[in-house]
Amino acid sequence: MVEQLKRGDESAFKIIVTTWQDMVYNTAMGILQSAEDAEDVAQEVFVQVYESIHTFKGESKLSTWLYRITTSKALDHIRRKKRKKRFAFVQNLFGENNEVIIQPPDFHHPGVVLDNKEKAAALFKAIEKLPDNQKIAFVLNKVEGLNYQEISEVMKTTVSSVESLLHRAKNNLRKWLQELYRNPYD
Amino acid sequence: MEQKDSAHILDSLEGLQKASPGPFFYTRVLARLQKEESGIWGRLVAYITRPSIALATLALIFLLNAAAFFYEREVSSMAADQNEQTINEDYNTTLAANSYYDENNDAR
Numbered sequence: 393m394v395e396q397l398k399r400g401d402e403s404a405f406k407i408i409v410t411t412w413q414d415m416v417y418n419t420a421m422g423i424l425q426s427a428e429d430a431e432d433v434a435q436e437v438f439v440q441v442y443e444s445i446h447t448f449k450g451e452s453k454l455s456t457w458l459y460r461i462t463t464s465k466a467l468d469h470i471r472r473k474k475r476k477k478r479f480a481f482v483q484n485l486f487g488e489n490n491e492v493i494i495q496p497p498d499f500h501h502p503g504v505v506l507d508n509k510e511k512a513a514a515l516f517k518a519i520e521k522l523p524d525n526q527k528i529a530f531v532l533n534k535v536e537g538l539n540y541q542e543i544s545e546v547m548k549t550t551v552s553s554v555e556s557l558l559h560r561a562k563n564n565l566r567k568w569l570q571e572l573y574r575n576p577y578d
Numbered sequence: 579m580e581q582k583d584s585a586h587i588l589d590s591l592e593g594l595q596k597a598s599p600g601p602f603f604y605t606r607v608l609a610r611l612q613k614e615e616s617g618i619w620g621r622l623v624a625y626i627t628r629p630s631i632a633l634a635t636l637a638l639i640f641l642l643n644a645a646a647f648f649y650e651r652e653v654s655s656m657a658a659d660q661n662e663q664t665i666n667e668d669y670n671t672t673l674a675a676n677s678y679y680d681e682n683n684d685a686r
Contacts, residue, residue, distance in 0.1 A: 503595030511590035
């Protein structure tokens with residue numbers, strides 16, 4: 393399939409998109425916590441796949457390569473959004489922009505079991521605060537169901553590093569969730 | 579909140595179903611691809627206006643200006659030295675000519 397796409401076969405591209413679109417979209421959704429942003433990033437990922445397929449040497453699995461592109465694009469998207477937010481905040485300070493900055497509502501992943509809806513929303517709120525590496529490892533593990541070995545291949549690190557990242561991520565989440573329930577209106 | 583509850587929350591993503599994009603996702607990807615390919619100038623502008631590129635360009639312009647300023651200053655001070663030297667040389671020649679003239683006049 394990859395070789396066909398390298399030769400410019402558009403039907404190969406269609407097969408790649410339809411095969412991996414859920415995986416890419418779901419990963420982006422876990423990191424970005426917004427359907428709109430996840431759609432945007434998923435499109436960007438496949439545009440990059442089309443444009444840079446010739447750089448894919450086949451040393452890793454195609455899915456691993458796609459996960460790498462998705463996670464890096466999603467993190468870039470978050471940085472861009474933060475920059476825009478900061479800019480809007482500064483504009484507000486100088487009275488140039490009277491737009492009210494609205495805090496987004498709680499994120500509800502469409503695939504969460506109904507009974508866990510509220511708990512999962514609280515968990516996603518805490519995931520948002522994790523450092524980038526811990527966030528990626530946690531989302532790949534819990535949202536995409538990858539094992540430690542697969543995560544280490546995506547993140548180009550060792551299995552023990554992934555174990556350590558996930559251990560720290562869980563500790564942080566536990567701490568923040570306890571704080572959240574102690575002071576729910578903070 | 580007890581630790582047991584936080585453990586429950588951490589497990590709340592168990593059995594999570596994968597989210598899927600809306601229908602006709604491939605068509606939207608193709609449209610995006612065509613838009614990106616036609617918008618080469620837009621991509622160029624986006625690249626140039628990236629903070630890292632913009633700051634690097636400003637730093638380069640500043641460095642070139644500073645280099646030009648110091649170079650100009652050195653050249654003008656060298657020119658001033660040279661000018662002074664020429665004036666001195668001219669003055670010495672005039673003095674020498676005058677004294678030669680005076681000597682000749684005295685001799686007559």
